[in-house]
Ligand SMILES: Cc1cc2nc3c(=O)[nH]c(=O)nc-3n(C[C@H](O)[C@H](O)[C@H](O)COP(=O)(O)OP(=O)(O)OC[C@H]3O[C@@H](n4cnc5c(N)ncnc54)[C@H](O)[C@@H]3O)c2cc1C
């Protein structure tokens with residue numbers, strides 16, 4: 191069984207994001223790029239499947255478009271237990287649309303044998319939809335989003351999908367299929383730096399060029415901007431002790447603190 | 450017809466949910482402006498038409514294979530409705546349904562897609578969608594100028610009242626699509642979350658914690674505060690996914706919707722999926738070291754004091 195894990199880089203949301211001069215994209219120059227957190231869960235689920243089915247029977251291939259700092263993410267995937275990592279060159283720079291991403295991966299998959307594609311349920315800049323649904327449709331195979339568990343059994347994969355409010359639907363999906371993972375059965379494992387260094391030295395990262403087709407599925411962005419501060423929050427200032435005093439006062443005013 | 454706006458209805462426990470009426474209200478406004486009709490797609494279950502009086506037409510599709518919920522079956526059924534209705538714009542929620550069906554409809558129907566939409570307007574014959582990106586830190590205003598479009602909308606973006614009206618809209622029964630007899634994905638069961646233990650939905654005061662807490666060991670700190678305030682501890686999704694707290698403690702879209710008198714939160718950024726679960730709390734007090742965190746847009750009181758400095762001060766004042 192061969193599982194392809196589609197991963198990507200994303201601006202670190204903890205950082206301040208500035209809009210560039212065009213006014214339609216973030217300023218990518220000084221931003222830190224990190225792996226999309228949902229893709230890390232996708233990789234974890236793939237590794238759990240590999241461990242569950244048998245390490246010698248499952249091959250896990252991590253694939254990513256060539257984007258800033260993506261080597262780090264792919265080497266980390268290898269260090270965690272992926273068998274192969276592939277970087278797809280030939281993609282445009284900047285804000286790559288979900289339709290372009292999906293079509294690049296679909297194109298590459300034509301040359302591959304695979305049973306499952308697992309990717310993150312979403313990324314924070316998915317303006318034109320999420321890759322799993324787009325890719326599933328492009329490949330003409332079933333796809334499921336918001337997956338929280340995937341366990342193969344023969345030629346089907348038993349999938350748990352979260353609906354609203356924590357309700358989970360169980361589905362049996364014939365492979366090949368595409369899954370968008372929300373959370374893996376366990377939180378993503380940690381790769382020690384030494385293991386990542388080993389992976390880098392072993393050089394298990396291959397590069398292939400893909401043909402990329404247009405951006406047709408994405409509406410034209412004419413403005414990207416920070417939401418106006420509704421100014422709703424009244425900011426409590428001063429030392430930690432001052433702020434603590436004010437918070438207690440607020441809660442007490444609601445009758446929720448006894449003394 | 451060419452200027453119609455089609456809403457994909459959603460249900461929970463058999464009942465149509467708020468998002469359906471929120472989208473219908475918007476559909477009525479957009480279709481009205483363009484001389485089109487507001488339409489609703491009822492997939493699998495045709496009940497509830499009498500609550501959809503705000504719609505001009507309701508398309509229903511039923512058939513074997515649509516029992517339970519399976520993205521593949523719903524995708525095919527929605528395709529049949531879209532073929533029959535031939536709308537200008539299809540609206541759905543950015544829910545599991547929208548995450549499943551939005552992208553695939555965009556590809557199969559050949560229409561551009563805007564997701565995480567919180568605002569929708571028309572400009573001449575164009576549709577202008579405002580989407581919330583980067584966890585709510587930035588908004589993108591995008592123009593869709595072709596003859597077709599799909600938008601998935603964040604719940605709570607439009608008032609539901611505008612879409613709630615009794616009546617008897619025209620009902621069009623759409624034939625079940627052929628493919629339903631040879632599905633590759635099969636629904637097998639629904640599992641409800643374990644609701645034993647804590648019930649965060651009835652508390653007057655919640656102490657809530659997010660990824661800013663850093664590690665499981667640090668949870669002790671906020672647990673102590675929750676204890677001193679005699680309040681349950683709730684959390685954002687990452688805390689649950691890492692197994693640091695059980696699922697019934699989760700606030701948000703895929704957790705619990707809460708409406709306490711006071712929601713006191715630490716290290717939560719305020720992603721749209723989290724806000725969906727707590728934005729209606731009477732008073733929200735947020736602690737986050739990032740002054741640009743979206744949580745401050747919904748909070749009534751905020752502080753950028755480090756939670757590791759603030760929480761011990763709070764505990765000290767309350768005694769234990
Ligand atoms: C389909 C779907 C459903 C989802 N459902 C939910 C849901 O039900 N509930 C939910 O919560 N999320 C849900 N999410 C996830 C959501 O998108 C966010 O990833 C999540 O809410 C982020 O949690 P957080 O705010 O704790 O973490 P982060 O976004 O990482 O924020 C951590 C914050 O802590 C602050 N911080 C760091 N250190 C400190 C410090 N020392 N003191 C004070 N502040 C500090 C940082 O500035 C940052 O803003 C869902 C996602 C999807 C795709």
Ligand SMILES: Nc1ncnc2c1ncn2[C@@H]1O[C@H](COP(=O)(O)O)[C@@H](O)[C@H]1O
Pocket residue numbers: 353354357458459460461462463464491492493494517518544545546639
């Ligand atoms: N007939 C339906 N129409 C639309 N959405 C549905 C329907 N049945 C199930 N769903 C989806 O499945 C979720 C759970 O529905 P339920 O199984 O009724 O709790 C809903 O929130 C919808 O996303």
